[in-house]
Amino acid sequence: MKYCRFQFEGQAQYGLVESLAGKEIITRLLLVAPEESGGVENVPSKHVAHLPLSEAKLLAPVRPSKIVCVGRNYRGHAAEMGHEIPKQPLIFFKPPSSLLATGETILRPKSSQRTHYEGELGVVIGKRCRKLAGDEDVRPYILGYTAVNDFSARDLQDVDGQWARAKGFDTFCPVGPLVTEHLDPWAGVGVETRVNGEVRQQGNTRDLIFPLDAIIRFVAEVMTLFPGDLIATGTPQGVGAVVSGDVVEVSVEGVGTLRNPIRDE
């Protein structure tokens, strides 16, 4: 299943996305799983006139109870930041209030002079997940994959012991444009970031220090993951500063391109 979240008849709705004649089309609405606010079920509700994805007013495709991010999960990025390779996943949060849809504007706060993009593969949880058995397969807990820009105030990250401020500003978590289950991050999924059309990051999830099963297992030992929760799996090397007027694009193979302009608050 491939789905988006979009404005339809004045309401936020989930829509099934299908490729028809080489175009991505929202073909019908999907229902949110009844007891789990963030989950999406592939249950037909009512038909939509075929709406091209490119013409839809897209929203962030997830409504997570939490956004769990993994830091320093590519060797190249750990090295460029002058850090050792972590011995276990290094996790932190971004608040759901930082979510942003593709096309919307990232606001650089006045308190930061150095804001960085971080293109990442995002994993969307599909089923409540807590303390997995040692050999349990994590795949049934994954609803799908998306693109995330773990936007960061690097100067504040450097001075704060905790990263809640540096990673948590409103608009600092662009996600989208859609969620798809048709990816295999273990085999390798390309993650590319461009600034004003120029390629800055080119990574592949096969190079993750901690692959998805290790990440999900680690996080689920600590906290219950709910349907709709989002995990940002870490950024490859090539992070860098952006300023007002720049446009950042994060493309994840099979997901599409998450595109956000930047301006000063």
Ligand code: MG
């Ligand atoms: Mg990151």
